Amino acid sequence: MLSSKNSALESKDNEIFEVEESIAIQSELIKTMATMVNSKAYVNERNQMGCWKQANYHVEQNNKIVDEELSDWESKFFEVDMDDLHELFMAANYLEIESLLNGVAKRVADIIKACMNVEVIRQTFGINNDFAAQQEEEIRKLNSWNHI
Amino acid sequence: MSNQKKRNFQIEAFKHRVVVDPKYAEKTWSILEHAIHEIYNHNASGLSFEELYRNAYNMVLHKFGEKLYSGLVATMTAHLKEISKSIEAAQGDLFLEELNRKWNDHNKALQMIRDILMYMDRTYIPNTHKTPVHELGLNLWRDNVIHSSKIQSRLLSMLLELVHRERTGEVIDRGLMRNIIKMLMDLGSSVYQEDFEKPFLEVSAEFYMGESQKFIECCDCGDYLKKAELRLNEEIERVTHYLDVKSEVKITNVVEKEMIANHMMRLVHMENSGLVNMLLDDKYEDLGRMYNLFRRVPNGLSTIRDVMTSHLREIGKQLVTDAEKLKDPVEFVQRLLDEKDKYDSIISQAFSNDKTFQNALNSSFEYFINLNNRSPEFISLFVDDKLRKGLKGVSEEDVEIILDKVMMLFRYLQEKDVFEKYYKQHLAKRLLSGKTVSDDAERSLIVKLKTECGYQFTSKLEGMFTDMKTSQDTMQGFYASHPELTDGPTLVVQVLTTGSWPTQPSITCNLPAETSALCEKFRSYYLGTHTGRRLSWQTNMGTADIKATFGKGQKHELNVSTYQMCVLMLFNNADRLSYKEVEQATGIPASDLKRCLQSMACVKGKNVLRKEPMSKDIGEDDAFFVNDKFTSKFYKVKIGTVVAQKESEPEKQETRQRVEEDRKPQIEAAIVRIMKSRRVLDHNNIIAEVTKQLQSRFLANPTEIKKRIESLIERDFLERDNNDRKLYRYLA
Numbered sequence: 001m002l003s004s005k006n007s008a009l010e011s012k013d014n015e016i017f018e019v020e021e022s023i024a025i026q027s028e029l030i031k032t033m034a035t036m037v038n039s040k041a042y043v044n045e046r047n048q049m050g051c052w053k054q055a056n057y058h059v060e061q062n063n064k065i066v067d068e069e070l071s072d073w074e075s076k077f078f079e080v081d082m083d084d085l086h087e088l089f090m091a092a093n094y095l096e097i098e099s100l101l102n103g104v105a106k107r108v109a110d111i112i113k114a115c116m117n118v119e120v121i122r123q124t125f126g127i128n129n130d131f132a133a134q135q136e137e138e139i140r141k142l143n144s145w146n147h148i
Numbered sequence: 149m150s151n152q153k154k155r156n157f158q159i160e161a162f163k164h165r166v167v168v169d170p171k172y173a174e175k176t177w178s179i180l181e182h183a184i185h186e187i188y189n190h191n192a193s194g195l196s197f198e199e200l201y202r203n204a205y206n207m208v209l210h211k212f213g214e215k216l217y218s219g220l221v222a223t224m225t226a227h228l229k230e231i232s233k234s235i236e237a238a239q240g241d242l243f244l245e246e247l248n249r250k251w252n253d254h255n256k257a258l259q260m261i262r263d264i265l266m267y268m269d270r271t272y273i274p275n276t277h278k279t280p281v282h283e284l285g286l287n288l289w290r291d292n293v294i295h296s297s298k299i300q301s302r303l304l305s306m307l308l309e310l311v312h313r314e315r316t317g318e319v320i321d322r323g324l325m326r327n328i329i330k331m332l333m334d335l336g337s338s339v340y341q342e343d344f345e346k347p348f349l350e351v352s353a354e355f356y357m358g359e360s361q362k363f364i365e366c367c368d369c370g371d372y373l374k375k376a377e378l379r380l381n382e383e384i385e386r387v388t389h390y391l392d393v394k395s396e397v398k399i400t401n402v403v404e405k406e407m408i409a410n411h412m413m414r415l416v417h418m419e420n421s422g423l424v425n426m427l428l429d430d431k432y433e434d435l436g437r438m439y440n441l442f443r444r445v446p447n448g449l450s451t452i453r454d455v456m457t458s459h460l461r462e463i464g465k466q467l468v469t470d471a472e473k474l475k476d477p478v479e480f481v482q483r484l485l486d487e488k489d490k491y492d493s494i495i496s497q498a499f500s501n502d503k504t505f506q507n508a509l510n511s512s513f514e515y516f517i518n519l520n521n522r523s524p525e526f527i528s529l530f531v532d533d534k535l536r537k538g539l540k541g542v543s544e545e546d547v548e549i550i551l552d553k554v555m556m557l558f559r560y561l562q563e564k565d566v567f568e569k570y571y572k573q574h575l576a577k578r579l580l581s582g583k584t585v586s587d588d589a590e591r592s593l594i595v596k597l598k599t600e601c602g603y604q605f606t607s608k609l610e611g612m613f614t615d616m617k618t619s620q621d622t623m624q625g626f627y628a629s630h631p632e633l634t635d636g637p638t639l640v641v642q643v644l645t646t647g648s649w650p651t652q653p654s655i656t657c658n659l660p661a662e663t664s665a666l667c668e669k670f671r672s673y674y675l676g677t678h679t680g681r682r683l684s685w686q687t688n689m690g691t692a693d694i695k696a697t698f699g700k701g702q703k704h705e706l707n708v709s710t711y712q713m714c715v716l717m718l719f720n721n722a723d724r725l726s727y728k729e730v731e732q733a734t735g736i737p738a739s740d741l742k743r744c745l746q747s748m749a750c751v752k753g754k755n756v757l758r759k760e761p762m763s764k765d766i767g768e769d770d771a772f773f774v775n776d777k778f779t780s781k782f783y784k785v786k787i788g789t790v791v792a793q794k795e796s797e798p799e800k801q802e803t804r805q806r807v808e809e810d811r812k813p814q815i816e817a818a819i820v821r822i823m824k825s826r827r828v829l830d831h832n833n834i835i836a837e838v839t840k841q842l843q844s845r846f847l848a849n850p851t852e853i854k855k856r857i858e859s860l861i862e863r864d865f866l867e868r869d870n871n872d873r874k875l876y877r878y879l880a
Contacts, residue, residue, distance in 0.1 A: 032263055033197055094205055 028096030036104040082124070173212040176203045177219050183264070184220070187257045188227045197264065205267045205487040213272035220265065224285065228254070228292035238296045244306055245301075248327050251289070258285035290335045294343065301849050303328075307344060308351050314386070315355065326390035333392055345395055349402055352383075356406035364411055368421035371436040377408040377437055400444070409445040416455050427494065450506070457508045460491070464516030468523065477522075478538075481530035485553050488513065514560040518847075524567035525795065525803075527557055532574040533591065538583050547589050555596050565814075566807050569607060573650045575609060577618055580642060580689055601844060611648030619643050626673050639666045643674070643683070657687045657710075658735045660717040687711065688740065696756065699776020706756065709785045711744045713737050716756070719774050727770045742766040747787055753780060754787045796838035811846060815856045818842055823866060823878035831857075831874045 025031040049116065085104065092100040115121045122129060131139070183200050186192060207216045231250050238246040246433065262269065262281040269281050279287065293299060310320045332340040359379070363372050380403050387396040408415075415438075416423045426434050442448030467473060467487070473480055491509050499505045517523050529764060531554055539547050561567055578584045591613070598606040619642040626641075627633065659667065671683055691712035694717075697703050706718065714734045718725060725733075731741055745766050749759040758775040759766075818841045823829060830836075834857065835850050842848045857876065860866045869875035 029201065029266075032266065033201075093209075094202075 028098075030095065078103060082126075156188070156862075169750055172210070173207065173215055176207050176212070177215060179203050180207075180264070181217070181219060181223055184223050184227075184257075184261060187260050188253075190253075190621045192260060200264045201266065204265050208272050213268055213276070216265070216268055216568065217272065217278060220261070220281070221288070221756075224288050225292060228288055232296045232299060234292045235293065236296075243302060244324055244328060247293075247303065248324060248331075250293075251327075251331050254285070254289055258282060286335055291338060294332075294339070294583045295337065300343070304347055308348065311348065311386075312351075312355070315382075322389050329390050329392070340392060341568065345392070345398070348395075349398055349838075352399060353402050353406055356403055357410075360407045360411055364414060369415050369418045369423075370421055370426070370431065371594070372411075372415060373434065373437045373441060376403075376441060379407065380405055380441075404441075404444045408441055408448070411698065412442070412448065412451055416451055423452060424459050425490075427456065427459060430490065430494065430861075432494065432497045435494060436500075439499050439502075449502070449687070453505055453508050456505070457512050460512040461515055463487070464512060466521035468516055474520075474522070474526075476528040477526035478533045480526050481557070484513075484517070484557060488553070488556070513557075514562075517557065518562045519587035521563070521566075521804075522800070524561055524563055525570045525800075527554065527561070528567055528574050530554065531571070532578065535578060535585055535589060535593075536583050537585060539589055544588075547586070548592065551589065551593050551596060554593075555600060558597075559600065563600065563807075564605075565810065565845045566804075569650075569803060569810075572609065572612075575612060576650050579612060581691065608648045611645055615644050615648065616642060621672065625677075626670060629673065633666070633669070634646055637662055637666060637669060639663075641670055644686070652686060652688065655688065655737060656685055656735070657714055658733065659685075659687070660714060661712075663713075663717075676813070687714075698756075698774070698778050702779065703783075704778075704780060705784045707784065708748075711740060712748060712787060715741075715744060715748070719772075720758075723773060725772050727766065727768055727772070730772065743772075745772065749775075751787075754785065756785075756787065811848075811852070812856060813847060814842065814845070815853055816842060816860060819853070819856060819860060820865060822878065826878070828869075828875060828877050830872075830875070836874065 078088075080088070085107065088100070089104045089108070090103055091097075111124065112121060115124060121127070129136075180200060180203055186195060195387065204216060207213065231254070235243070235246050256779060258281075262285070262821070265281050272278075273280055278284075278773055294303065307325070314320045329340075329344065332344050356379070360376075363375055367375065380400060383399045383403055384396060386397065387393065391399075423435075424440070425431075426438070431501055438452065439449070441453055464487070467480075467483060467742075473483065488509075495501060495505050495509065520526075534550060534554075539550070542550075558564070558567065575590075578590075584590055589806055594606050594613075597609075622643060623640060626639075633639075667685065674683060675681065687710045692708055692710055693712035694706045694708060694713060695703065696706055696716070706716070711734070714736065715730055718730060718733055722729075727745070730745070731738070734741070735745065745757070745759075746764075749755055749757040749766075749772060750764055756776050756778050758773045760771045760773075761767075763770075815838060818835065818838045822834065822837045831854075835853055838853050839848045839850075857866065861868065861876075864879055866876050867879055869877060
């Protein structure tokens with residue numbers, strides 16, 4: 001394990017980030033790899049691109065800011081377009097950074113809530129409608145009390 | 149991972165990234181499969197953890213978890229089958245070592261694989277309720293290696309072989325055993341139990357059955373128990389070193405059953421070395437070992453207890469019915485005390501003061517002490533002996549100890565009222581002859597009796613002490629008011645209150661002139677200060693000191709009884725007296741007179757009188773002379789001291805009769821007490837209640853109780869119910 005306070009992490013696009021160790025191990029994955037004696041060399045590899053930087057930044061901020069301020073800062077942080085949000089989501093999932101994962105999930109949930117109906121959700125998230133017309137009718141009927 | 153991105157500048161729409169490569173899953177899986185191979189082949193160093201993790205992650209993310217999982221199962225299984233073959237190939241003792249080595253390898257590999265597949269473990273597996281990776285690894289090991297037909301039985305027989313070797317004294321590789329056993333435990337408690345523990349216990353049972361059979365044929369009880377204890381400890385130690393701690397109680401049960409429970413009776417009753425022999429020889433260590441081993445098996449301790457009890461009762465019975473031993477009451481009681489001490493010691497040193505054993509001891513003593521109906525008398529005689537001379541020079545604490553031990557025997561007596569009667573008699577003799585060694589000891593015992601039986605028991609005894617003290621004061625007063633008497637013969641009078649002292653028939657004899665005058669003076673003095681009382685002289689209880697000068701001028705001081713004094717004084721006025729003349733002159737009853745003359749004429753060293761003819765017995769026609777040739781080393785000669793001794797048959801009968809008589813009113817009083825409070829009661833209940841109430845004094849005889857009830861009915865204290873003959877009613 002790298003004994004210095006900072007660990008060097010390399011992303012797939014070969015950018016190297018110096019990250020403080022305590023922050024790096026917020027990621028479960030990195031924590032696990034750190035315990036592996038023979039994968040020293042490979043702690044350095046990352047695949048998530050700029051997202052790593054953002055993820056790192058988020059975690060850093062998390063560790064510094066107290067709770068009330070957090071939500072303000074978080075909402076600003078997560079106001080990115082869908083692609084970036086997606087990247088962030090995948091990065092958090094892959095690296096197993098719980099706080100980041102929760103933040104992103106919350107943002108997505110908010111987005112879903114803000115949508116008017118199913119159509120809008122589909123559009124926003126780019127989901128293909130794979131229901132047959134008949135099936136969709138049935139489901140609507142069943143859930144009509146929900147005012148979808 | 150594809151890099152296709154469609155930037156959409158409308159409202160935040162999003163497009164999925166679609167994986168277009170159809171062989172994507174195949175390619176990814178083969179990378180992982182290759183990695184697993186490398187791990188099992190100890191080539192893990194060349195792998196990139198992160199890359200493999202990523203691959204697994206992506207597979208699961210893109211819904212290929214199923215493929216990943218089943219691939220994992222297949223690959224691992226294949227490897228384990230190979231491993232299994234290599235273990236099977238190992239020869240002899242190397243088998244276990246090879247198994248152990250491969251197990252360690254497998255565990256390391258499993259850990260690495262688990263780390264790589266962590267994402268699947270976290271997401272895919274819980275969702276599909278499949279077995280997590282680590283557990284899967286263990287199960288596959290179990291199914292393909294441990295339970296493989298060629299390995300399963302071989303493993304078990306090797307393990308049992310090693311245990312057997314160790315039991316026969318060889319040294320085995322305990323570390324290896326521990327690892328293998330731990331492996332079985334890790335695979336699940338049912339694996340440990342089915343694949344090892346159950347057969348282990350069965351084989352152990354057989355082994356110990358054989359052991360115990362072998363030992364019991366050739367060892368004596370003490371040795372056998374030592375061996376059993378050794379084996380037991382050995383098994384416990386074995387468990388701590390390489391078995392599951394939960395097996396301890398199971399294996400000890402096996403040893404206990406085979407070595408102890410199955411042979412319990414035979415051991416206890418073993419000739420020349422069994423329990424009874426151990427008790428007789430005070431073998432504390434052996435007894436303690438037996439106690440500790442037997443308490444582990446059901447009925448173990450009760451077996452010991454029962455044998456001890458019946459043995460005790462047997463020897464106790466022998467003790468109390470052995471005619472030889474009964475000749476000396478003091479010896480008899482001492483033997484009882486010694487026996488009690490012996491068993492107290494055994495119980496405290498070997499049986500860890502077990503209360504149930506103490507109770508068994510007490511009940512046994514109670515049983516056999518009461519088998520001999522002279523026990524109360526003998527115990528009183530023992531006390532008498534101690535208080536006369538036995539306690540001379542003994543420290544205060546030791547006195548207390550001895551008295552406490554006596555009290556303990558007293559408690560076992562069922563007929564405490566008989567003891568009371570004898571104790572009173574003996575105490576009277578002690579007090580009147582002034583022969584008690586320690587006043588404090590006497591009083592201490594009275595206090596103990598009072599604590600045990602209550603005030604009523606001891607009130608008369610205390611009265612006797614008071615009388616003695618009062619008499620002293622009276623004598624002082626008498627001589628103070630009659631100064632002229634100080635030159636003549638000295639009179640010492642003890643005034644006894646009739647109720648407190650043992651009843652004696654009062655027979656007077658004719659006192660010599662000098663004495664009777666003095667006695668009269670005392671009588672008038674006493675009655676002068678105590679009007680309304682009646683005094684009667686008890687001439688059969690007194691003593692006298694006489695100065696005598698014999699034919700050759702030898703002077704002696706003789707200590708004699710009052711009767712003897714009367715007889716001797718006659719010879720101041722006559723040289724020769726016939727039996728009849730003596731009888732007439734003294735008025736002493738015949739049997740007493742004969743005894744009195746015998747003690748003075750026929751006993752060597754005390755023959756102050758000469759008898760013609762020189763026969764042992766006193767005949768009506770005998771003649772008596774002063775023995776001028778009398779000699780004695782001592783100046784003071786004691787003749788016929790009134791000593792307490794074992795009663796003769798007729799005396800014993802008399803005392804017992806008196807005791808029975810005394811019991812009648814006590815029974816009646818108890819009946820009346822009970823009926824007064826209950827009003828109506830049936831026959832059986834009356835018997836039960838009365839017996840209970842009188843228990844502290846004596847054991848009431850139901851026949852006697854019945855008689856008393858009849859008597860009370862006659863005297864209109866009770867009546868029978870008209871309808872039910874068995875029901876009684878109290879008449880106010």
